[in-house]
Amino acid sequence: xxxxxxxxxxxxxxxxxxxxxxxxxxxxxxxxxxxxxxxxxxxxxxxxxxxxxxxxxxxxxxxxxxxxxxxxxxxxxxxxxxxxxxxxxxxxxxxxxxxxxxxxxxxxxxxxxxxxxxxxxxxxxxxxxxxxxxxxxxxxxxxxxxxxxxxxxxxxxxxxxxxxxxxxxxxxxxxxxxxxxxxxxxxxxxxxxxxxxxxxxxxxxxxxxxxxxxxxxxxxxxxxxxxxxxxxxxxxxxxxxxxxxxxxxxxxxxxxxxxxxxxxxxxxxxxxxxxxxxxxxxxxxxxxxxxxxxxxxxxxxxxxxxxxxxxxxxxxxxxxxxxxxxxxxxxxxxxxxxxxxxxxxxxxxxxxxxxxxxxxxxxxxxxxxxxxxxxxxxxxxxxxxxxxxxxxxxxxxxxxxxxxxxxxxxxxxxxxxxxxxxxxxxxxxxxxxxxxxxxxxxxxxxxxxxxxxxxxxxxxxxxxxxxxxxxxxxxxxxxxxxxxxxxxxxxxxxx
Amino acid sequence: xxxxxxxxxxxxxxxxxxxxxxxxxxxxxxxxxxxxxxxxxxxxxxxxxxxxxxxxxxxxxxxxxxxxxxxxxxxxxxxxxxxxxxxxxxxxxxxxxxxxxxxxxxxxxxxxxxxxxxxxxxxxxxxxxxxxxxxxxxxxxxxxxxxxxxxxxxxxxxxxxxxxxxxxxxxxxxxxxxxxxxxxxxxxxxxxxxxxxxxxxxxxxxxxxxxxxxxxxxxxxxxxxxxxxxxxxxxxxxxxxxxxxxxxxxxxxxxxxxxxxxxxxxx
Numbered sequence: 001x002x003x004x005x006x007x008x009x010x011x012x013x014x015x016x017x018x019x020x021x022x023x024x025x026x027x028x029x030x031x032x033x034x035x036x037x038x039x040x041x042x043x044x045x046x047x048x049x050x051x052x053x054x055x056x057x058x059x060x061x062x063x064x065x066x067x068x069x070x071x072x073x074x075x076x077x078x079x080x081x082x083x084x085x086x087x088x089x090x091x092x093x094x095x096x097x098x099x100x101x102x103x104x105x106x107x108x109x110x111x112x113x114x115x116x117x118x119x120x121x122x123x124x125x126x127x128x129x130x131x132x133x134x135x136x137x138x139x140x141x142x143x144x145x146x147x148x149x150x151x152x153x154x155x156x157x158x159x160x161x162x163x164x165x166x167x168x169x170x171x172x173x174x175x176x177x178x179x180x181x182x183x184x185x186x187x188x189x190x191x192x193x194x195x196x197x198x199x200x201x202x203x204x205x206x207x208x209x210x211x212x213x214x215x216x217x218x219x220x221x222x223x224x225x226x227x228x229x230x231x232x233x234x235x236x237x238x239x240x241x242x243x244x245x246x247x248x249x250x251x252x253x254x255x256x257x258x259x260x261x262x263x264x265x266x267x268x269x270x271x272x273x274x275x276x277x278x279x280x281x282x283x284x285x286x287x288x289x290x291x292x293x294x295x296x297x298x299x300x301x302x303x304x305x306x307x308x309x310x311x312x313x314x315x316x317x318x319x320x321x322x323x324x325x326x327x328x329x330x331x332x333x334x335x336x337x338x339x340x341x342x343x344x345x346x347x348x349x350x351x352x353x354x355x356x357x358x359x360x361x362x363x364x365x366x367x368x369x370x371x372x373x374x375x376x377x378x379x380x381x382x383x384x385x386x387x388x389x390x391x392x393x394x395x396x397x398x399x400x401x402x403x404x405x406x407x408x409x410x411x412x413x414x415x416x417x418x419x420x421x422x423x424x425x426x427x428x429x430x431x432x433x434x435x436x437x438x439x440x441x442x443x444x445x446x447x448x449x450x451x452x453x454x455x456x457x458x459x460x461x462x463x464x465x466x467x468x469x470x471x472x473x474x475x476x477x478x479x480x481x482x483x484x485x486x487x488x489x490x491x492x493x494x495x
Numbered sequence: 496x497x498x499x500x501x502x503x504x505x506x507x508x509x510x511x512x513x514x515x516x517x518x519x520x521x522x523x524x525x526x527x528x529x530x531x532x533x534x535x536x537x538x539x540x541x542x543x544x545x546x547x548x549x550x551x552x553x554x555x556x557x558x559x560x561x562x563x564x565x566x567x568x569x570x571x572x573x574x575x576x577x578x579x580x581x582x583x584x585x586x587x588x589x590x591x592x593x594x595x596x597x598x599x600x601x602x603x604x605x606x607x608x609x610x611x612x613x614x615x616x617x618x619x620x621x622x623x624x625x626x627x628x629x630x631x632x633x634x635x636x637x638x639x640x641x642x643x644x645x646x647x648x649x650x651x652x653x654x655x656x657x658x659x660x661x662x663x664x665x666x667x668x669x670x671x672x673x674x675x676x677x678x679x680x681x682x683x684x685x686x687x688x689x690x691x692x693x694x695x696x697x698x699x700x701x702x703x704x705x706x707x708x709x710x711x712x713x714x715x716x717x718x719x720x721x722x723x724x725x726x727x728x729x730x731x732x733x734x735x736x737x738x739x740x741x742x743x744x745x746x747x748x749x750x751x752x753x754x755x756x757x758x759x760x761x762x
Contacts, residue, residue, distance in 0.1 A: 200640030278526030
């Protein structure tokens with residue numbers, strides 16, 4: 001059991017008065033954060049809060065085995081400080097982000113460059129310096145931002161020796177639409193819709209995190225039945241996306257039976273979400289204080305029946321895939337991320353579980369309905385494309401089982417309460433295990449209860465580095481299957 | 496698994512492509528609501544109940560004027576439908592809402608209760624594209640949901656290629672662009688370059704509230720409030736995201752491959 005000394009403890013989906021968040025001089029704060037990470041903590045979020053001309057840094061750390069979160073903050077700082085990244089890689093993108101957003105320089109950061117803003121040369125984030133490998137046999141491959149299919153924009157820069165990738169650097173920011181900049185002073189009229197579109201395929205994940213933040217700031221929680229509805233929608237979201245990913249992986253190794261079947265079955269799962277709320281992505285379901293749509297007995301019965309059909313279909317399609325030696329050999333020992341690397345860079349979600357790490361918010365930091373109904377954590381060792389595909393398949397089975405059990409036993413009661421105004425000068429944290437991994441929302445209110453700062457961390461923010469590492473020593477022709485095996489969000493990263 | 500197993504699995508599943516458009520269109524989910532209809536004549540004098548509840552400020556009502564709802568900005572949350580005391584704004588359940596002109600999405604005035612559905616391309620372009628349309632998709636700052644439901648059209652259920660419509664990997668191979676997202680400042684240059692690389696004659700299709708008018712991000716300094724700020728748009732397909740059926744309807748309508756039917760009475 002860890003006992004953080006410098007940080008305040010809190011549970012997922014709870015809040016703390018800002019004055020009770022321990023504050024330290026910046027050097028002590030960085031040292032204390034490093035000590036917590038050394039003790040087994042994981043950096044969920046790290047961000048700046050402007051205060052006059054200075055900035056306070058805030059760290060949210062998860063102790064997964066202890067089911068607790070820890071928060072701390074620095075005293076206001078200007079100029080720079082000694083970078084945490086120098087000793088703890090988990091912080092590398094967070095510190096670049098703080099530098100970009102607030103101009104605070106993490107001194108000694110090994111690779112300090114913008115995260116998503118355009119640079120002075122114009123509107124292309126990728127116009128800038130990239131890490132380069134030199135040598136007569138070395139060549140560089142640049143891909144994007146516009147890609148060859150219907151895919152979000154991003155730029156990939158490979159350093160290759162022949163087929164082998166020595167290094168991949170990923171430059172994002174093309175989807176940057178000012179999500180966080182719009183939030184201070186909120187919630188505004190558009191805030192709920194923006195939260196539903198942080199990453200469109202994770203609508204339920206982000207909307208639930210946002211609603212949970214507002215509920216804890218109001219000193220309450222959503223009615224039980226609304227929590228149940230959110231848990232059901234979250235698993236439907238997972239099923240649709242995991243099924244789509246299995247299909248996409250099959251497509252990239254030219255195994256068309258599973259590819260074409262999963263493309264359709266993914267749509268069947270999306271249509272189940274639409275059965276609940278009208279929208280295939282779950283827009284309009286989750287609202288602060290509860291949910292906007294209920295499931296009557298007849299709709300539960302329809303949902304259960306159609307779910308069983310879709311689950312049977314996906315099982316058949318997945319079995320074709322796993323039974324095929326030619327598919328398995330394409331996935332094994334390709335794009336490997338070792339467990340030690342995964343821990344070091346702070347991978348989350350299926351990508352982390354495919355490295356053997358037991359890490360799942362639903363299990364480690366249960367909030368909402370997951371306090372009453374749990375899913376086993378799906379783990380597979382190996383860290384390769386095969387393991388990431390395998391974890392998805394395990395999760396499809398477990399989500400299916402969870403839904404069958406939950407749909408059979410709905411709790412009674414209403415689905416939405418009026419929310420009281422948010423508490424002033426309070427910090428609230430909500431984590432949700434979206435289908436890609438940990439969705440983290442942190443809100444800090446001002447003296448009037450409006451947002452002073454709102455920090456969103458999509459799982460992709462942690463995991464893009466994982467994809468870059470997976471490519472090292474891998475043939476560049478295997479990039480598509482490596483990329484599909486992570487299937488990360490550009491818009492969730494770019495905000 | 497042997498090759499014969501794969502073939503027999505496939506045969507057992509049979510043809511899974513829907514009959515539409517030869518057969519009836521698949522039903523929208525019952526809670527979807529479809530396109531909105533605005534009967535401004537029903538609005539009470541001075542009533543503004545729907546105006547402040549709209550998250551994207553798609554509804555305006557200036558003094559002495561009927562209410563105006565911009566279906567291009569609309570994200571179909573139905574908050575206005577719930578707020579309206581006189582049932583002036585209603586859901587039609589109709590999946591069809593693609594238009595050729597931006598102003599055709601502004602509902603409210605009499606004779607403009609519903610969208611004026613898109614007419615087909617002119618004869619010359621129809622001859623060129625009617626049976627073979629190659630599109631380059633540019634994702635420019637949205638949430639990836641419009642992209643996802645455009646991608647769905649390529650799956651076996653919808654089988655977009657049976658209409659001769661395909662998404663291609665190079666703008667040089669394309670007859671036009673299908674754009675999603677509000678066009679962030681960071682994507683502006685990439686979109687312009689892609690547009691320039693498409694040979695003439697070329698068309699642009701804006702899919703979703705973001706690409707039409709900025710969607711939930713309208714007014715943000717980091718975005719352009721839609722594709723129109725950068726390239727001329729020939730077809731607007733509203734939604735957040737549009738249902739695949741709405742996108743398909745728009746594409747087929749543009750190519751003149753749907754028989755015109757009267758707009759069904761409101762639900």
